[in-house]
Ligand SMILES: Nc1ncnc2c1ncn2[C@@H]1O[C@H](COP(=O)(O)OP(=O)(O)OP(=O)(O)O)[C@@H](O)[C@H]1O
């Protein structure tokens with residue numbers, strides 16, 4: 001009897017343990033389930049599935065054949081109240097059937113086979129095609145029947161040749177033609193500038209530039225001709241094929257990207273097809289309203305935006321946190337600021353988007369483009385500029401005058417100390433006015449107006465908006481990390497004769513760095529997955545060029561860009577053929593998650609490295 | 620510049636064997652009062668600390684030893700709402716004179732803390748920290764200072780092969796000696812030590828005591844200690860504090876063997892508290 005109470009106490013404790021474990025398990029289960037769903041759906045998109053040829057009996061008794069991949073089997077409620085099993089078939093051949101998918105009642109199928117001679121071809125237009133080859137026809141009239149032993153190899157060669165040709169056309173159009181285009185545009189702008197300048201010697205310069213444009217135009221026409229010839233070569237051969245329905249159609253071999261015989265693949269070949277499709281998805285550009293092809297521009301855009309966001313948010317956040325934690329006297333004002341910062345994290349992201357659009361795009365962007373919209377009259381501007389310089393000097397003097405860092409604790413110095421924030425605010429306000437209302441600045445891109453350069457959404461503004469949105473995360477994390485630096489090392493540094501700033505810079509910040517990194521990692525994770533604010537600050541469905549490329553000045557901060565998150569939204573909810581887009585949505589989601597994981601792993605390994613370097617071992 | 624310290628000097632209790640101080644009133648504490656907010660931690664302390672000798676502060680916990688010590692390099696300035704009255708002078712110069720730069724003061728007054736607190740840096744960078752913040756970055760000078768300071772702190776032989784490894788890889792006693800090396804690196808005039816051996820084992824304690832007797836050739840040392848034997852072993856003069864007041868102050872041998880005050884007598888013989 002005496003040992004019983006002890007025993008009871010132990011079991012009572014275990015219920016709480018069980019509850020905690022159950023809570024954790026629930027959370028993990030949900031997250032794991034979500035990841036598993038995405039992984040399963042996303043990874044199997046590219047796995048080649050067998051193609052089934054079904055014979056379907058229609059209500060009037062006629063039989064027809066159709067073939068495709070079985071996507072799923074489901075129950076359907078009929079009008080009479082019963083249920084019927086139906087299968088969803090991916091039939092491809094959108095050009096022939098109008099739709100890529102079809103639902104068929106199981107009971108109307110009289111037979112199913114998996115013929116080995118069916119070919120699945122990925123095309124540049126109209127998505128995939130599923131057919132039996134009949135013969136190859138060349139422009140010169142020669143034909144090669146599908147029964148010929150050389151047929152398969154010849155088709156393979158033709159497709160490879162077509163791919164090669166398309167690459168050449170692309171590099172020609174994007175590369176050389178694009179460059180000439182850019183040069184012509186720049187020259188035209190220069191002419192426009194000279195014309196508005198109206199200097200007397202401008203006329204000769206203008207005619208010289210005009211001649212240059214004519215020369216460039218000639219080169220341009222020549223290249224266009226070349227690309228047209230290449231395009232014509234794409235149409236050289238065509239494949240005659242028969243669909244399961246019996247209909248005969250022709251496909252230009254130059255239109256085929258890739259083909260294989262799904263029912264004849266060995267495991268090795270299946271893996272090869274899978275890898276090929278995955279690489280194509282990750283490295284090529286989208287086609288046909290983004291429902292086909294790859295998503296490379298979106299991956300790249302997301303990557304660049306996230307890096308830019310981290311680069312922007314880190315310095316701002318760290319500096320703000322250092323001031324809040326180390327310099328500001330911990331009074332009511334700082335507490336209010338801290339609460340405001342924390343609440344900023346709860347503001348809906350679209351609000352940040354609207355702010356970004358109004359402030360960055362329309363405010364700063366159009367200022368960069370064309371200078372102040374309502375410039376101050378010169379006299380007023382001069383007054384503001386002088387006021388700014390005076391306030392700045394006074395405020396700097398006051399800052400230097402205040403108690404030496406690490407010296408006698410800040411005692412209120414009456415008037416001067418109360419004046420300090422006022423003068424500083426005034427200096428900032430006047431500085432903003434002086435800069436943004438300057439009557440002598442007409443923008444860096446005024447000659448291309450009214451077409452905006454920076455005055456429209458772009459990757460810089462989107463990243464800035466997200467940086468602003470994730471600022472609280474970095475500030476809070478940095479403040480925590482700074483607060484966790486032991487007092488002992490700070491005092492040791494001061495006792496060694498370091499100034500306050502030297503102490504922060506050489507001792508406090510290095511020890512706080514891993515904590516700062518944690519904040520940046522969280523900010524990146526949040527920023528990379530954000531869509532709403534991007535939609536109005538620079539993301540587009542299809543961007544003509546990447547934000548980073550080999551054309552000077554290499555970084556094009558003003559360019560619009562594609563983003564995986566927006567791509568998912570666009571595919572899933574804006575695409576005309578939602579069934580065709582579904583696998584792409586899963587694959588894109590998987591890639592987005594992978595990208596975030598990769599970025600985070602990189603940041604975490606950096607943090608581990610830092611931690612090892614500055615490790616504060618247990619005392 | 621001390622000769623290469625081959626063998627540490629043996630701890631001594633023989634006060635008469637010590638040389639006479641160069642300046643018997645090197646540090647002058649003059650009617651000094653100190654408050655943390657409303658709480659008075661130090662009351663009316665008057666004392667003169669001689670140059671190049673070891674002065675020990677003893678007294679029960681909370682009596683204000685650390686507070687007085689931290690006022691000697693104005694480290695207490697970091698705390699909010701503090702207030703003082705009276706004056707402290709080093710070599711005739713008031714610490715609270717408006718012309719005094721706290722930073723240059725702290726360069727003259729090194730400090731070793733009760734809890735060892737090396738920086739999260741390499742051993743080398745720990746030692747040269749005070750030089751780096753003073754803008755002295757010449758490699759040759761730094762190398763020389765590292766060796767001299769580490770030898771001075773009797774640590775050189777143990778760490779000379781891993782100067783560029785993290786200081787946190789050292790043992791507690793080694794870290795404390797590293798902190799001493801750091802404090803003496805830019806050759807301050809005064810070395811403040813707040814219970815430097817509190818966290819150390821007897822062997823490390825003896826090493827540090829030997830070190831102190833050697834360092835006093837160069838530095839004026841003020842040490843706070845709870846250990847009467849330690850005060851007896853190393854210090855030339857001892858001050859006994861109680862409740863923020865200086866009760867008794869004199870040559871160590873005399874104070875420990877024939878204290879004038881009854882309170883001192885009680886504390887020394889362990890009858891206190
Ligand atoms: N930062 C502080 N704020 C307020 N009061 C303090 C502060 N530091 C010390 N005190 C108080 O001042 C008095 C003296 O403290 P001090 O640290 O100087 O004692 P001490 O003699 O060093 O004690 P110990 O031997 O335990 O280290 C104590 O009563 C303590 O409570």
Ligand SMILES: [Mg+2]
Nearest residue numbers: 684685686813
């Ligand atoms: Mg103390």
